[in-house]
Amino acid sequence: MVYPSRGYQKDRHLLLFFIILVAWETGSGQVHYSVSEEAKHGTFVGRIAQDLGLELAELVPRLFRVASKGRGDLLEVNLQNGILFVNSRIDREELCGRSLECSIHLEVIVDRPLQVFHVEVEVKDINDNPPVFAGTQKNLFIAESRSLDSRFPLEGASDADIGENAMLTYRLSPNEYFSLEVPTNHEQLKPLGLVLRKPLDREESPKLHLVLTATDRGKPELTGTIQLLVEVLDANDNAPAFDRTLYAVKLPENVPNGTLVIKLNASDLDEGLNGDIIYSFSSDVFPDIKSKFYIDPISGEIISIGHLDFEESKAYKIRVEAIDKGYLPLAGHCTVVVEVLDTNDNAPELTVTSLSLPISEDAQPGTVITLINVSDRDSGADGQVTCSLTPHVPFKLVSTFKNYYSLVLDSALDRESMANYELVVTARDGGSPSLSATASVSVEVADVNDNAPTFAQPEYTVFVKENNPPGSHIFTVSAWDADAQENARVSYSLVERRVGERALSSYVSVHAESGKVYALQPLDHEELELLQFQVSARDAGVPPQGSNVTLQVFVLDENDNAPALLPPGAGGGAGAVSELVSRSVGAGHVVAKVRAVDADSGYNAWLSFELQPAAGGGRSPFRVGLYTGEISTTRALDEADAPRQRLLVLVKDHGEPALTATATVLLSLVESGQALKASSPASAGAAGPEVALVDVNVYLIIAICAVFSLLVLTLLLYVALRCSAPPTEGAWGPGKPRLVCSSAVGSWSYSQQRRQKVCSGEGPPKTDLMAFSPSLPQGPSSTDNPRQPNPDWRYSASLRAGMHSSVHLEEAGILRAGPGGPDQQWPTVSSATPEPEAGEVSPPVGAGVNSNSWTFKYGPGNPKQPGPGELPDKFIIPGSPAIISIRQEPTNSQIDKSDFITFGKKEETKKKKKKKKGNKTQEKKEKGNSTTDNSDQ
Numbered sequence: 001m002v003y004p005s006r007g008y009q010k011d012r013h014l015l016l017f018f019i020i021l022v023a024w025e026t027g028s029g030q031v032h033y034s035v036s037e038e039a040k041h042g043t044f045v046g047r048i049a050q051d052l053g054l055e056l057a058e059l060v061p062r063l064f065r066v067a068s069k070g071r072g073d074l075l076e077v078n079l080q081n082g083i084l085f086v087n088s089r090i091d092r093e094e095l096c097g098r099s100l101e102c103s104i105h106l107e108v109i110v111d112r113p114l115q116v117f118h119v120e121v122e123v124k125d126i127n128d129n130p131p132v133f134a135g136t137q138k139n140l141f142i143a144e145s146r147s148l149d150s151r152f153p154l155e156g157a158s159d160a161d162i163g164e165n166a167m168l169t170y171r172l173s174p175n176e177y178f179s180l181e182v183p184t185n186h187e188q189l190k191p192l193g194l195v196l197r198k199p200l201d202r203e204e205s206p207k208l209h210l211v212l213t214a215t216d217r218g219k220p221e222l223t224g225t226i227q228l229l230v231e232v233l234d235a236n237d238n239a240p241a242f243d244r245t246l247y248a249v250k251l252p253e254n255v256p257n258g259t260l261v262i263k264l265n266a267s268d269l270d271e272g273l274n275g276d277i278i279y280s281f282s283s284d285v286f287p288d289i290k291s292k293f294y295i296d297p298i299s300g301e302i303i304s305i306g307h308l309d310f311e312e313s314k315a316y317k318i319r320v321e322a323i324d325k326g327y328l329p330l331a332g333h334c335t336v337v338v339e340v341l342d343t344n345d346n347a348p349e350l351t352v353t354s355l356s357l358p359i360s361e362d363a364q365p366g367t368v369i370t371l372i373n374v375s376d377r378d379s380g381a382d383g384q385v386t387c388s389l390t391p392h393v394p395f396k397l398v399s400t401f402k403n404y405y406s407l408v409l410d411s412a413l414d415r416e417s418m419a420n421y422e423l424v425v426t427a428r429d430g431g432s433p434s435l436s437a438t439a440s441v442s443v444e445v446a447d448v449n450d451n452a453p454t455f456a457q458p459e460y461t462v463f464v465k466e467n468n469p470p471g472s473h474i475f476t477v478s479a480w481d482a483d484a485q486e487n488a489r490v491s492y493s494l495v496e497r498r499v500g501e502r503a504l505s506s507y508v509s510v511h512a513e514s515g516k517v518y519a520l521q522p523l524d525h526e527e528l529e530l531l532q533f534q535v536s537a538r539d540a541g542v543p544p545q546g547s548n549v550t551l552q553v554f555v556l557d558e559n560d561n562a563p564a565l566l567p568p569g570a571g572g573g574a575g576a577v578s579e580l581v582s583r584s585v586g587a588g589h590v591v592a593k594v595r596a597v598d599a600d601s602g603y604n605a606w607l608s609f610e611l612q613p614a615a616g617g618g619r620s621p622f623r624v625g626l627y628t629g630e631i632s633t634t635r636a637l638d639e640a641d642a643p644r645q646r647l648l649v650l651v652k653d654h655g656e657p658a659l660t661a662t663a664t665v666l667l668s669l670v671e672s673g674q675a676l677k678a679s680s681p682a683s684a685g686a687a688g689p690e691v692a693l694v695d696v697n698v699y700l701i702i703a704i705c706a707v708f709s710l711l712v713l714t715l716l717l718y719v720a721l722r723c724s725a726p727p728t729e730g731a732w733g734p735g736k737p738r739l740v741c742s743s744a745v746g747s748w749s750y751s752q753q754r755r756q757k758v759c760s761g762e763g764p765p766k767t768d769l770m771a772f773s774p775s776l777p778q779g780p781s782s783t784d785n786p787r788q789p790n791p792d793w794r795y796s797a798s799l800r801a802g803m804h805s806s807v808h809l810e811e812a813g814i815l816r817a818g819p820g821g822p823d824q825q826w827p828t829v830s831s832a833t834p835e836p837e838a839g840e841v842s843p844p845v846g847a848g849v850n851s852n853s854w855t856f857k858y859g860p861g862n863p864k865q866p867g868p869g870e871l872p873d874k875f876i877i878p879g880s881p882a883i884i885s886i887r888q889e890p891t892n893s894q895i896d897k898s899d900f901i902t903f904g905k906k907e908e909t910k911k912k913k914k915k916k917k918g919n920k921t922q923e924k925k926e927k928g929n930s931t932t933d934n935s936d937q
Contacts, residue, residue, distance in 0.1 A: 033084065034122040037092035042085050045075060045121060049082025052108060052117050056082050062110040066119075071095075071104050075121060084119075092123045093160045100162055127218025129160035131168050133226035138212075140228060142200060143328035145235035150196040151181065157214035157224050165218035173211040178230075180212070194228075202232040236326030238269040240277045242334040252341045253310040261293065264300035266322035266332055274326035282319035282333065289318055293338075302336065310342040311377035344382035344431030349375050350439040352425070358444035361415040365408075369395070370441060372405040374427045382431040390424045395443070397425070407441065415445040416482045449487040449541025453479035455549040462517075462553045466525040467560055474508075477515040477549055479537035487541035490515075495534035495548055504533050508553075517551065525557040526599045559604040559655020565663050566595035576664040581645075583637045584672045591622065594629040594663045596651045604655035612648040612662075622667070624649050631665060643669045 033046040049056055054064070059079045066077050066084075076087035096102030102125075108117040134155050142152065159166040170192060172180035178194045194210075210228035215221055242264065249262050268275040279300040281290060292306035293316070302318070318336040323329045351373040359369055376383040387405050389397045394411040407423070421443040428436040455477065462475045481488040492515045497504050508531070510517050517535070531553040538546035568577040579592045598605040611624045611631075621641055623634050631647065645667040652660045 030118040030120065032120050032122065034124055035086060035090065036124045036126055037090050038126060038128055039086045039090060041087065041089075045084040045086065047082055048077055048084040048108065048119060052119075054082070054110065056080070059110075062112050064108070064110050067107045067109065068104060074104060075106065084121075090123055092125050093129065095123060098160070098162060098166075125162050125165060127161055127165040127216065127220065127222060129165070130222035131157035131159045131214035131216055131224035133157045133212075133214070133224055135226065137227040137229060140194075140230045141233055141327065142196075142230055143233045143235055144200045144202045145237075145328070146196060146200065148196055148199065152194045152196075153191045154193055154212065154228075156192045157226075159216050159222075161216070161218065165216055167217040168214045169217075171213050171215075173213075175208065175210060177205075177208060178210065200232045206232050208232075233327035236270060236274045236324065236328045236330050238274070238324075239330030240266040240268040240322035240324055240332035242266045242320075242322065242332055245334050247334065247336045248339065249336065250339045250341055251304070251308065253308045253343055254345055255304055255308060257305055259304045261302040261304060261338060262336060264295075264302065264320060264322075264334065264336070266300065266334075268322075268324045268330075270324060270326060274324050276325040277322045278325065279320060279322050282321050285319055288313075289316055292316070293318060295320060308340050310340045310379075311346055313340065315339045342379050342382065344378055344429065344433075344435065346377040346382075347435040347437045348385045348427035348429050349377075350387075350425060350427050350437060351375075352439055352441055358446040359409065359413070360446045360448055361413040362448045362450070363409055363413065365411055367409045368406050369409060369443060370407045371400075372397070372407060372425055372439070372441075374403050374405070376429050378429065378431065382429055384430040385427050386430075388426045388428075393421055393423060395421070395423060407443075413445050415447050415484070416451060418445065419484075420444050447484040447487050449483055449539060449543065449545055451482040451487075452545035452547045453481045453490045453537035453539055454547060455479050455537065457549075459550040459552065462551060463556055464519065464523060464553055465556045466558050467522050468519050470519070470521050472519050473516050474519050474553065475517045475551065477510070477517065477535050477537070477551070479515070479547065479549070481539050481545075483539065483541065487539055489540040490537050491540065493536050493538070495536050497533065499528070499531065499533075507531060508533065510535055523553075523555045525555045525601070526561065529555055531555065557601045557604055559600055559653060559657070559659060561599035561604070562659035563596045563598045563607055563651040563653055563661040565651065565661055566597060568592075568595070576666050578666045579668070581637070581667050581669050582672045583639075583641075583669050585633055585637060587633050587635045590630045590632045591667060592631040592665050594624065594631065594649045594651065594665065596629065596661060596663070598653050600653065600655065604653055606654045608652055608654070610650045610652065612650055620645070620647065622647060631667075637669060641669055645669065 031046070031048065031051045035043065035045050049059060049064070054062075058064075059082060064077070064079060066075070068074070073087050074090055075084055077084050090104075092102050095104070102123045104121040104123060106119040106121065108119055109115070110117075138154070140152060142150075156170070157168060159168060170180060170182050172178065172194075177196065177198045177200065179197050181193050181195050183192065208228075208230035210230065211225055212228055213223055213225045215223045243266075247262055247264070251259070251261060264279060266277050266279070268277055278297045279295050280297060281293075281295060292304060292308060293302055294305045295302045300320075300322075302320075316338040318338065319333060320336060321331045321333045323331045353371040353373070354369075355371060356363075356367060356369050359367065372387065374385045374387055376385050385403065387397055387399075389395065389407075394409065394413060395407055396410040398406045398408050400406050405425075407425075423441040423443060425439045425441060426436055427438075428434050460475065460477070464474045468474070477492060479490050479492075481490055491512045492510045493512065494505055494508065494510055499507060505520075507520060507523070507528075508517055509520055515535075515537075523531070532550065533553075534548045534550050536546055536548050538544050577592055577594065581591045585591070594609060596607055596609075598607055607629075608626050609624045609629045610626075611620065611622070614620050621633055621635055621637060622631050622645065624631050624647075629649070629651075631649070647665040647667065649663040649665060650660055651663060652658050
């Protein structure tokens with residue numbers, strides 16, 4: 001039948017149509033049918049196509065099909081009329097067994113579009129199974145001595161149907177000895193049974209035949225029967241009896257299997273089979289007893305078959321029964337108690353309970369770390385346990401109460417020296433022989449912040465070229481912290497201070513995590529030669545620990561300053577130089593001098609002078625000193641020379657690339673008398689201001705003289721003390737090398753012991769001091785006779801800049817900690833320096849040399865490896881193509897006090913004061929120069 005049925009009213013059909021339509025649109029629906037089991041083939045089940053809202057014409061085009069999981073082809077659909085019918089036999093008991101509900105689930109699938117419908121067909125039960133007993137006959141053996149109302153259980157019948165079809169009623173065939181007892185509904189657990197209503201007599205009725213019938217409540221009713229054969233047995237009046245009801249046995253543990261425990265003996269007064277006895281364990285004996293003991297059913301011997309363990313069970317209580325072989329067996333009972341004796345067969349056991357793990361390294365002695373519980377399953381002395389600990393550890397065991405120990409800290413901990421302790425606790429019992437057990441306890445030491453970050457060295461030296469791009473990386477500091485985790489996480493910061501008028505943080509910064517130091521702005525060598533500051537490393541511990549490292553950043557010079565021309569006179573400007581030249585002067589006479597300075601240092605400040613060719617292409621009767629800037633005549637002047645000479649002097653440094661400046665020199669050629677007349681008014685004019693300034697400058701002159709006298713006195717005292725010191729070996733000793741800068745015209749000596757404080761942001765640089773020993777050999781000349789240099793050869797501005805930079809190169813030199821201590825690297829000029837012009841001096845190291853052939857020598861001999869306290873052979877100045885070498889003068893060299901010359905700011909002051917003198921001094925200078933006309937190159 002279909003629910004709802006087709007007998008509903010029209011509105012119900014319409015409502016059902018809409019419900020099916022909605023289910024069809026959503027692609028999921030469910031229809032219920034019912035059918036009785038054992039229905040014939042072709043039995044109508046339902047109009048499935050109509051109930052699912054499908055048209056008959058579209059069943060085939062839409063591939064209508066039915067699927068059933070595991071049900072085969074029990075049901076089928078006629079695609080012509082859309083009717084679901086029975087296709088094969090349906091057996092409810094085969095499909096669902098004794099389940100109260102039984103249904104066949106179908107899936108109806110159609111395509112275009114794809115839709116799936118669920119159909120449930122309920123299979124109804126019919127009474128097609130009769131009650132069935134376990135067999136066709138049941139034999140019952142009942143002794144004649146059984147009392148009235150004795151009950152003998154029977155096994156009931158079963159019905160494969162369900163519900164009313166499976167409800168059974170029983171009836172017993174008529175007899176005078178037994179009645180049938182059927183349990184009520186609330187006594188389902190009580191089985192079906194026979195009840196003795198009359199005493200049995202084997203001699204009168206040795207066998208009784210009964211029929212038990214079971215009937216179900218189905219329609220029609222079905223029945224089942226079983227034959228009951230009751231055999232009356234002879235009475236067994238005597239039960240077996242043991243000598244005693246309780247036996248006690250002592251047995252050591254761990255006895256081998258097969259050991260005899262006890263032999264039991266029981267007797268029966270009956271004869272025949274009623275007197276034969278079989279021994280067995282009672283049915284209520286525990287399974288573990290049966291696994292450890294065995295009783296011989298004939299002899300009554302009990303033997304051990306399993307491992308006996310005192311710790312598992314100290315005694316076993318065994319119930320034994322003796323049963324005779326009578327038709328109605330009788331039994332006798334006794335109890336055997338087996339006491340197990342203890343032996344030392346168990347090692348101690350340790351249980352470790354952690355309390356304070358990991359333990360802080362600053363924990364105080366006496367801190368409890370773990371609790372240790374020891375136990376031994378043996379008894380007596382075998383169960384008494386003592387504990388010991390690994391020796392030579394900062395821990396100890398303290399007994400708290402019985403079988404409990406505390407692992408406590410005995411001395412101070414240091415995680416950096418030992419971060420983890422693997423302890424071994426040994427427990428030993430008092431048995432003989434004694435047994436022991438060990439337990440490992442891993443004690444991890446937790447870190448505390450007790451170590452500050454450390455740097456590899458307390459000070460670092462860094463060289464950075466000036467004009468670096470902002471934000472460039474110049475160095476990386478790295479500190480190591482011996483602690484762990486957060487206590488070892490190091491962050492870096494600057495130790496803020498003032499550098500001149502500005503904060504240090506405006507120059508450099510340091511990355512907090514990586515330690516990279518960055519220059520925040522371009523550095524200027526002329527403004528700041530040395531930037532000294534500290535970087536702080538601090539860990540993340542609580543409280544934090546920190547340390548500082550010093551960085552000395554030397555700013556290396558680059559050629560970023562062009563030469564600057566100095567004014568020709570005290571009152572002149574930086575314009576053209578105008579001079580009057582007498583036509584009577586000879587060759588080599590100095591007629592003018594171009595002065596220039598360069599703010600750079602080293603090669604970048606070494607200036608050279610070059611005379612530009614005349615515009616007309618004629619040969620000029622003048623030349624300029626390559627390094628002095630002095631303009632002198634190349635030949636005697638004559639009437640053919642133009643009365644006004646305009647010279648262009650190119651001043652060029654030796655940087656890469658070279659920077660230049662141009663000076664204009666105007667020379668007026670006059671006769672000797674006119675030159676003297678022109679110079680006299682100039683002298684008179686200059687004398688007037690000098691007289692006027694005498695009163696003003698007299699105090700200044702006195703002060704300068706006093707300071708100069710004090711300086712000379714100090715210098716003489718210093719030289720006297722140095723000379724009076726007893727030399728260890730020779731004049732200077734082998735361990736005191738002097739730096740000598742030599743050229744074809746002289747040499748400069750500079751003591752290695754000298755130190756100069758350069759600019760570190762704390763103040764201006766100090767005056768430089770250099771030892772100079774002139775050694776001017778005569779050089780060949782192509783046109784003039786050899787002669788000494790012009791007395792007025794004074795150092796030019798380029799030479800001063802070179803010497804000044806050479807001193808600073810010492811401070812910027814790399815200090816290396818060699819085998820003999822720190823080595824200060826200092827360059828010297830080899831003999832490959834070009835031969836200078838007359839009256840000129842070769843530039844010092846740092847002012848530039850047109851040669852890279854530099855050698856290092858130690859003593860008068862050949863070069864050798866540096867020893868303790870000696871200087872290295874070679875080194876390379878960063879940013880310079882030159883290979884620098886150092887040589888040591890022979891030990892018999894001496895320094896004259898007159899060789900010391902002061903350069904720097906004081907020299908500039910003195911030269912400016914000398915320039916204030918009048919034309920009279922200038923005229924004397926020119927006369928002095930005229931005496932050296934033949935000392936050309």
